[in-house]
Amino acid sequence: MRLMTLAARNVVRNWRRSIVTTGAMAFAAAIMILFASLMAGLLRDSERNAVTMNLGDLQIHASGYRDDPDLYKRIDDAQQLVARLQQQGFHASQRLYGFGLAAAGTTSAGVQLRGVDIDNENSVTQMHRHLVAGEWLTETDPHGVIIGRKLARSLGVRTGDEIIFVGQASDGSMANDLYRVRGILKSIGEEVDRAGLFMTLDAFRQLMVLPDGAHEIAVLRANPDSDLDLALHTVTALAPGYETLDWRQLSPVVARILEMADVQTIVMVIITYIAVATIVLNAMLMSVFERIQEFGVMKAVGVTPWQIFGLVYLETLWQTATAATGGSVIGYAIAVYYQTHGIDLSNIASSASFGGIALDPLWRAYITADSIVIPVLFLFLIAGLAVIYPALKAALIRPVSAIHHR
Amino acid sequence: MDTHTHIVRLERVSKIYHQGKIAVHAVDNLDLEIDVGDFCTLCGPSGSGKTTVLNMIGGLDVPTSGHIYLEDRKLATLNRSQLSRLRRDRIGFVFQAYNLIPVMTAYENAEFVLRLQGQPETQCRERVMAILKEVGLEGLEHRRPDEMSGGQQQRVAIARAIVTNPAVVLADEPTANVDSVTAGALLDLMQKLNEENNITFLFSTHDQRVMDRARRLIRLRDGKIEYDDVRSLPG
Ligand SMILES: Nc1ncnc2c1ncn2[C@@H]1O[C@H](COP(=O)(O)OP(=O)(O)OP(=O)(O)O)[C@@H](O)[C@H]1O
Numbered sequence A: 001m002r003l004m005t006l007a008a009r010n011v012v013r014n015w016r017r018s019i020v021t022t023g024a025m026a027f028a029a030a031i032m033i034l035f036a037s038l039m040a041g042l043l044r045d046s047e048r049n050a051v052t053m054n055l056g057d058l059q060i061h062a063s064g065y066r067d068d069p070d071l072y073k074r075i076d077d078a079q080q081l082v083a084r085l086q087q088q089g090f091h092a093s094q095r096l097y098g099f100g101l102a103a104a105g106t107t108s109a110g111v112q113l114r115g116v117d118i119d120n121e122n123s124v125t126q127m128h129r130h131l132v133a134g135e136w137l138t139e140t141d142p143h144g145v146i147i148g149r150k151l152a153r154s155l156g157v158r159t160g161d162e163i164i165f166v167g168q169a170s171d172g173s174m175a176n177d178l179y180r181v182r183g184i185l186k187s188i189g190e191e192v193d194r195a196g197l198f199m200t201l202d203a204f205r206q207l208m209v210l211p212d213g214a215h216e217i218a219v220l221r222a223n224p225d226s227d228l229d230l231a232l233h234t235v236t237a238l239a240p241g242y243e244t245l246d247w248r249q250l251s252p253v254v255a256r257i258l259e260m261a262d263v264q265t266i267v268m269v270i271i272t273y274i275a276v277a278t279i280v281l282n283a284m285l286m287s288v289f290e291r292i293q294e295f296g297v298m299k300a301v302g303v304t305p306w307q308i309f310g311l312v313y314l315e316t317l318w319q320t321a322t323a324a325t326g327g328s329v330i331g332y333a334i335a336v337y338y339q340t341h342g343i344d345l346s347n348i349a350s351s352a353s354f355g356g357i358a359l360d361p362l363w364r365a366y367i368t369a370d371s372i373v374i375p376v377l378f379l380f381l382i383a384g385l386a387v388i389y390p391a392l393k394a395a396l397i398r399p400v401s402a403i404h405h406r
Numbered sequence B: 001m002d003t004h005t006h007i008v009r010l011e012r013v014s015k016i017y018h019q020g021k022i023a024v025h026a027v028d029n030l031d032l033e034i035d036v037g038d039f040c041t042l043c044g045p046s047g048s049g050k051t052t053v054l055n056m057i058g059g060l061d062v063p064t065s066g067h068i069y070l071e072d073r074k075l076a077t078l079n080r081s082q083l084s085r086l087r088r089d090r091i092g093f094v095f096q097a098y099n100l101i102p103v104m105t106a107y108e109n110a111e112f113v114l115r116l117q118g119q120p121e122t123q124c125r126e127r128v129m130a131i132l133k134e135v136g137l138e139g140l141e142h143r144r145p146d147e148m149s150g151g152q153q154q155r156v157a158i159a160r161a162i163v164t165n166p167a168v169v170l171a172d173e174p175t176a177n178v179d180s181v182t183a184g185a186l187l188d189l190m191q192k193l194n195e196e197n198n199i200t201f202l203f204s205t206h207d208q209r210v211m212d213r214a215r216r217l218i219r220l221r222d223g224k225i226e227y228d229d230v231r232s233l234p235g
């Protein structure tokens, strides 16, 4: 009889204990798969949010603009470049930036002015859906502007209120005009929340006397699961002479947090599995001690210590494999549920954020290969480590004392 | 010295156990030779060293001093895995109880050592079936140990012990856990195997009836041979 078969029968022999052990392992694996996919969902959402609420996957700037955001460092052929990008299947939108002072009543605040290409911005970011009050920009209301929520608070304005902008136009003249708050943004990110003042591209061009060009082109991949590096490569080639960066380079802190989250998952998996390891160790030790005589006889008739070690190891392997299969199926099923339905956090927190990025209050799981492979792999690893001691114990039993052990 | 007829030879073998500060001479300077085809019984009071002698011959225990030879191989010169192989290939063991692997059928238990030797399943089949028939277990091949009586279990153990054609079968009180009728039957079986197949048996017992049937009776006391008697048996 093969060692594998013998091991399988031994597992079935004490089926109560095997079920408890296997069940504990399967439960832990299922929970860890759910946890890993929730983490993956959080990461993906954070990444998606970082990207779709403001950054875009990629941004193009005139070289040097990011270090010194000068009104004159522009992408001159922005219009044509956007058209070229769209031809290649990317979503792209021009943006213009300026700085100045906004005043309402007796209060004033420094603002970052943004000209928004309302025809295209909707395809790149979801900002237009992220309003706490009022409505998004429209061509028919050139003096209606959108502002960040903290700016609205510090200026003490609501939708419909008037604000005055004062700044310096590109020709050196004074740029000032009267605007009406058309909408207030939900949390987008610290910078926009505190200082964002958005208007249409045309309104911006008139105010700042900038008839053409753009400071920034935000680009989004049509397929979010396609390769970002490849997209970076393609867009860089389409925009020669300019600086093209992906969101990870644009927002390295967020990228770093997201990378760290992988490590966090592994740490969490290991901690949980230590409890599992204790169960496995305990169960296998019990099972070895119950069979001391049996191992003694086996060794007496010529089974080698390594074969005994292998036998105990295989018994654990069978249980782990069963647990991994069962745990994966259950964990996967639960993860699928939370991938479609999500966990509604809106009751707990009105505005969740993760690493400075606003989050959707609906937390969805996202099943990746890793969120299944990592829990399963570590289950085998930890069970394999836990059984070394019981297996050695069995292997090193001295047949004489074992056979006369009572 | 004619070593060829001696399948087992003990030369001035001693085994000392230390129980706290007291040294127990379990086996004391023992010389013993077992011949091919012997049917040999070790008896003696409890604690006289029977089990210790059998264990040392089987390479399960090592003597404190002296030498043991099995088919002219000096056991002390063999390492662990060589000893494992020697037990697997040249020695058959029958213990008092818990002989069998509980999750394997009678057939599988009997076959076990052959498969350990690496013999293919198909090749074992005929031999295992023949031996099970010989020990009187025909038809019970698929029973698990817990579905068999104590005597039947010991028969399986005997089948497993002889299936490899060992040099010697070592049996430590093989009849201690069965009733006297069953004990008699087991003894008949071993005697038959000894006479018909010339298998060498060395076993220990407390049972007077077993002693009565031994062709060679060795009585131990305090680790020494009290007497060693070769008899011609009736029948
Ligand atoms: N592992 C051990 N440690 C210490 N002393 C031992 C050990 N094994 C046996 N002894 C001692 O050695 C002596 C011989 O024991 P052994 O088991 O060989 O006797 P036995 O003839 O088989 O007895 P029984 O008829 O009760 O089975 C006894 O005094 C026993 O207490």
Ligand SMILES: [Mg+2]
Binding pocket: B050, B051, B052, B172
């Ligand atoms: Mg004994």
